[in-house]
Amino acid sequence: MIDLKLLQKDFEGVKKALLRRGVDEKLIEELKIKNEKLKEAKMAYETLQAAQNAMSKEFGIYKREGKDISELKKRVDENKRKIADALEVQRQRQEELEKLAMSIPNLPDPDVPDGEDEEDNVEIKKVLEPREFDFTPKEHWELAEQNRWIDFERGVKIASSRFSVVYDMGARLERALINFMLDYNRKRGFIEVSVPHIVNRRALEGTGQLPKFEEDLYKIENQELFLIPTAEVPLTNLFSDEILQEEMLPLKMTGFTACFRKEAGAAGRDTRGIIRQHQFPKVELVCITKPEESDKVFDEMVETASGILTELGLPHRLVQLCTGDLGFSAAKTVDLEVWLPGQNTYREISSVSNTRDFQARRAKIRYKDGKKNTLVHTLNGSSLAVGRTMVAIMENYQNEDGSITIPKALEPYM
């Protein structure tokens, strides 16, 4: 959630930032008005409540002294009715404000480039040169089928479209990658955490997937529980509603989970292969930091994800997302895109975001900053999407006969 105090204090500044990422101007103004209306209602209610409290105290004194209370009681009863009305007004306005505020995305950092969509993202740098092929490189689904690593039909048979089954060397490669990635992250100071794959509504609100993106989540029937779309949700919410000790920060975590997404709105995109599945394995990084150190940690996370690709010998590039392509909770995001020779293009394989205090405010994650309690910054990034890494290995390490060489870095894991 954005900072409503800041909105009140620097309306023009906040408006400008939100307009950059395409938020409707009317919504921003409405947010401000609703906030002011709530304040009014609160004041009215609190004044009445204060009177009530005072009278109640008096009441006790009267009784003790044996005075007549009938007159006082009349006043109190009357006030009580007013309070009930005032409270109802306040409740309504609170609800309205919250509904709106929860649907407003984060403010982009000032240095995020303006832009409409991914076309306007800015390449930061390329790492490793794509290999020259003396034959026409195949796409991963061809290689996967030829090597009998991935079975697309049977995944569909037992579940639905966008599910697949991985066999033999493919399955072993997947497992090797997960271990390799977790170990790599651990060596860089991220502690390994194993979390539930199902979370409640509160957690999803904390990280910003709800209330806005419910249609993309798998919900457990008749329960307020959902399959996680990313490990970011359980990892970040681990410390919701807590006041952390300063020494605990920065908290750097890594975890492996499956991720579940309905991919609503992605109909027709990436239908072949395993680029876009309803269930996919991913190793995630989540950091909780003091505000002043989040930029540094952000860079570490990008380097870590990039480092894994480099170790695996996979050419990739870093791309800074423009305002139009930023995720809902992110103030700043750098994507890692891996080179896919079969598709002859770079494809997203990791996304590292700094949400600043946006999630921390929703999830109430704070730390003791000397005397004060201050909202932390939360960051998340994949390191990496395992399925897409397999795709990249297949395509980059393919031989002319369709066989695939296992990257050196993975040899100890296979």
Add this chain to the structure above:
RNA sequence: GGAGGUUUGGCUGAGUUGGUCGAAAGCACCGGUUUUGAAAACCGGCGAGGGUAACACCUCCCAGGGUUCGAAUCCCUGAGCCUCCA
């Protein structure tokens, strides 16, 4: 699935004949005295959110309802944890 217990501030833990309880005490933490320095000792401060220029004031003792002029304390519903039984 059944019976009982429990849920209080960063932690431990008092507080159930309803009022002066946002809550004793201890630990932790912060400031000071003392010390070459540290420890110990002593003095003072110290829950959270909102509100204010600062006060005042409002809300919060698992969550949600209710009774009452007034609830951490009474009633109902739900959740977590623990124990016993099936």
